[in-house]
Amino acid sequence: MRWVCIVLPQLALDAVLRASSEPEAPLALITGTAQRRVVQAVNDAARELGLQAGQSLTTALALSRDFTQVEYDHGAIARWHQFLAAWAYSFSSQVSLRYPRALLLEIESSLALFGPWPRFEARLRSELTALGFRHRLVAAPNPVAARMLANAYDGLAVSDSQMLHEVLARMPLNRLGLDSKTASALARMGLRTVQQVLALPRHTLAKRFDAGLLLHLDTLLGQRAVALECYQPPEQFEVRIELNFDVESNQALLFPLRRLTADLAAFLAGRDSGVLGFVVHLEHVDGSRSQVDVGLLSAEREPNMLFDLARGRLERLLVQSPVRAVSLQAKDLPAFVPEHRELFDERPQQSVPWQQLRERLRARLGDEAVQGIQAHADHRPECAWQATAGSKPPLLGDSPPRPGWLLSEAQALRERAPQILAGPERIESGWWDGGDVRRDYYLLLTRSGQRVWAYRTVSQDEPGPFMVHGWFS
Amino acid sequence: MLPTPLSLADAAVAGNVVSLESLLDRRRVWKGRAMPQQAGHIATGHATLDALLPTGGWPEAALSEILLNAPGVGELQLLWPTLARLTAAGERVVLVAPPGIPYPSAWLAAGVDLRWLSIIQTSGRDALWATEQCLRSGSCGAVLSWPQQADDRSLRRLQVAAETGQTLAFAYRPLKEAVNPSPAALRIAIDTQPAQLRVLKCRGGLAPAMPVPLAR
Secondary structure, eight states: OOEEEEEOTTHHHHHHHTTOSOTTSOEEEEEEOSSSEEEEEEOHHHHHTTOOTTOBHHHHHHHOSOSEEEEOOHHHHHHHHHHHHHHHTTTOSOEEOOSTTEEEEEOTTTHHHHOSHHHHHHHHHHHHHHHTOOOEEEEESSHHHHHHHTTTOSSEEOOSHHHHHHHHHTSBGGGSOOOHHHHHHHHHTTOOBHHHHHHSOHHHHHHHSOHHHHHHHHHHTTSSOOOOOBOOOOSSEEEEEEEEEEEOSHHHHHHHHHHHHHHHHHHHHHHTBOEEEEEEEEEETTSOEEEEEEEEEEEEOOHHHHHHHHHHHHHHSOOOSOEEEEEEEEEEOOBOOOOOOOSSOSSTTOOSOHHHHHHHHHHHHOTTSEEEOEEOOOSSGGGSEESSOOSSOOOOOOOSOOOSEEEEEEEEOOOSSOEEEEEEEEEEEOTTSSOOEEEEEEEEEOTTSOEEEEEEEOOSSSOOOOEEEEEOO | OOOOHHHHHHHHHHTSOOOHHHHHHTTOSOOOOOOOOOSOOBOOSOHHHHHHSTTSSBOTTSEEEEEESSSSSSHHHHHHHHHHHHHHTTOOEEEESOSSEEOHHHHHHTTOOGGGEEEEOOOTHHHHHHHHHHHHHOOOSEEEEOOSSOOHHHHHHHHHHHHHHTOEEEEEEEGGGGGSOOOOSEEEEEETTTTEEEEEEETTSOOOSSOEEOOO
């Protein structure tokens, strides 16, 4: 058992349904030329109305008018196929998109990490269901057999070639993925199952059919290796959801937003990377676009957190005109480094780690609201600090006592004759960068008992008023 | 479990011996319950203050209120030893809406590791919200807040958040709020003339009447 095939029987429909907030409503995918519109796929609710795949749109409309029509989009199907490959990449490094609407995964090497096959299978199924895709799963010793068995089975796990022979022997020939000419020729010869074909002498088969049949049978049975092209995850993430109605409120945008961020998280988990920033574009009816930038300070990939941050930014945006489509772009995808955690947390209720809290604060209060502070070697008080969290404190020489609080702008002292406790201390610096200061600093005690750090600008004339620049707290 | 003067007088008037049980049954006697002793405590770093407080330091996982009339009266000196110890242990300290910029050299001189210090610049209701978020998260060692208008309700929220997140919470408020009741576990007023600390309220015991001189 080395390969798993995941068949997505209604990929196109699921891709539309998962973006819709009412998946239970009747829906039909329409394709074909402008002259002849044909129903390509329908969901369960639409089927109950009598709609079927292959009907012409006129027939469908004659049967009922209460269903939503969505254009069958080949580009979207290819994109979702790629997206699911990115998701599958989190389970296996060998993912192949050789067959349309199907994924092939090598799992032998993944079993050690994800547990025995039943548990692994349950996980694959639950994640696919959460992502909103219907699926059939088959595990088999080789990829071609897995794909072909998935035509007839769901949940089958074939462990060795002995069992593969038995299962394949019972397979009907029309489910085997043979080309139609060979299949019909075999059917006309009265052959129905693989067993009957294998019972025939090989050289007669080679004589009557082209080499493709024997080649296919050999690869199915694992007697001939097959080379697969492996999927390489893309460097960036981009998904667009087209809404099939106009959305005018922020609240209604939350559903597609949750899908988008969850998809981003699934993609990031597959690449084992985090996201440092992403952009949500809202495409309006009138063709204009609004943009919501979400920036993070450290790489993250937790789906709920990404959603909360995007929601925080989105709620501050005023939606001017109805929205037709929402897209999410993420380009900055550095490697994800999980946060270092103690084995025994000192605080039992440490529920929100600091990084997450900081992002939450920044999302509501603004990017500049949360700061660290760092010393900067400059004599001028206003230059002696930097609003960044430094990695290493710089070495500061001994200096006279400095106040605990510094005012961003000096204020005039209201009192006339405060008591001078210490000073003056001359600070004269900055002639080289234009911020020239010449001040005498004093430690003052006001009548109300405040200890104030105030200065007088040194000048030729009489001394100026005391300017409060800090408080000794 | 002594009878109150009232019940003693009752017994004397009645002129007979009243059994203790019947007094207890009639709910005439107030029984002092032993307060559950706080298991851990966080020393303030000021020995005289520690000795006065029933918890032997800051009340753990609770809100402490510091009342002052203006900045520059020693409100940071009171906390610097605690902050220095917390940051040295790698605990994060958050200042929410501080009245000024922390002067790095002064904070470094007090022993505070600035790498663990975070400042949130905000005001009004957002300051209370941010304080509550920080307290509730449990990822901070101490949260210092300067709320502009904090009513009884919002202080109670902070107190509950401090309990939830097991975090030290400090709220700096104007001295005139001293007359209003507060849900904080500890209330300390800073007087300037003379420079002293008055404990107005402390959970787990009576507030000591004696003020603590504050060395400036």
